[in-house]
Amino acid sequence: MVKLWAALVFLASLAFAAGPFLVPDFGGFDPNAFPVPQDNPAVQPAGYAFAIWALIYLWLLVGTGFGLIKRADDPDWQPHRKPLFLALAVGAIWLPAAKLSPLVATVLIWVMLIASLIALFRAGDMDRWMQTSPIAMLAGWLSAAAPVSIGLVLGGYGLLPETPAALVGLAIALALALVVQYRLHRAPLYGITVIWALVAVIVANTAPLNIAVAGLAGLGIGAILALRGTDTE
Numbered sequence: 001m002v003k004l005w006a007a008l009v010f011l012a013s014l015a016f017a018a019g020p021f022l023v024p025d026f027g028g029f030d031p032n033a034f035p036v037p038q039d040n041p042a043v044q045p046a047g048y049a050f051a052i053w054a055l056i057y058l059w060l061l062v063g064t065g066f067g068l069i070k071r072a073d074d075p076d077w078q079p080h081r082k083p084l085f086l087a088l089a090v091g092a093i094w095l096p097a098a099k100l101s102p103l104v105a106t107v108l109i110w111v112m113l114i115a116s117l118i119a120l121f122r123a124g125d126m127d128r129w130m131q132t133s134p135i136a137m138l139a140g141w142l143s144a145a146a147p148v149s150i151g152l153v154l155g156g157y158g159l160l161p162e163t164p165a166a167l168v169g170l171a172i173a174l175a176l177a178l179v180v181q182y183r184l185h186r187a188p189l190y191g192i193t194v195i196w197a198l199v200a201v202i203v204a205n206t207a208p209l210n211i212a213v214a215g216l217a218g219l220g221i222g223a224i225l226a227l228r229g230t231d232t233e
Contacts, residue, residue, distance in 0.1 A: 012092065033102050035157055060134045083115045140194045178223055
């Protein structure tokens with residue numbers, strides 16, 4: 001059964017990485033899928049930031065492949081596999097779901113986030129670059145992307161104007177990232193990945209300048225770096 005979970009996680013990683021090939025034209029939620037069209041919403045990072053998915057997919061494939069071949073029955077690798085499998089299995093259907101319904105996709109991305117965070121905290125101390133690091137990148141990006149979805153839904157359904165919706169989404173992302181970073185002392189790539197997303201939010205809000213959104217993202221970057229600076233482990 002232990003080796004079976006190692007194989008299932010690798011297969012889920014393959015299915016997850018195949019998503020962009022199965023839905024090659026996905027470029028984010030359709031702006032017109034919302035009652036209030038979301039053209040260039042303030043909460044969304046600049047497009048270049050999504051290139052990080054290529055690294056996440058590749059690193060997950062390498063890491064889970066290494067785990068299957070070299071650490072299939074190693075006790076240090078076992079605790080994180082079930083939640084990681086859930087995160088990747090849901091991730092494998094996320095792109096088709098996002099094409100159909102932003103609301104369904106928002107629910108699914110939060111499931112992915114929660115499962116990936118559980119996997120990250122359960123990851124062992126062996127082979128950190130293969131075991132912990134790819135999960136940290138996945139959880140870090142989802143810690144930004146899931147709250148972004150909340151901001152898009154708030155603005156897209158007219159619950160808040162664009163800038164307040166973006167601020168709510170960013171506030172959720174920062175609160176989540178700071179709590180996780182405070183509790184987690186062995187996965188610097190988590191915070192680095194969140195910072196990558198926040199920098200892209202600043203870039204997206206410079207022309208025209210949205211000082212409230214860019215400023216909050218900047219404060220978040222400073223807070224994450226300060227928190228990492230106090231980490232002695």
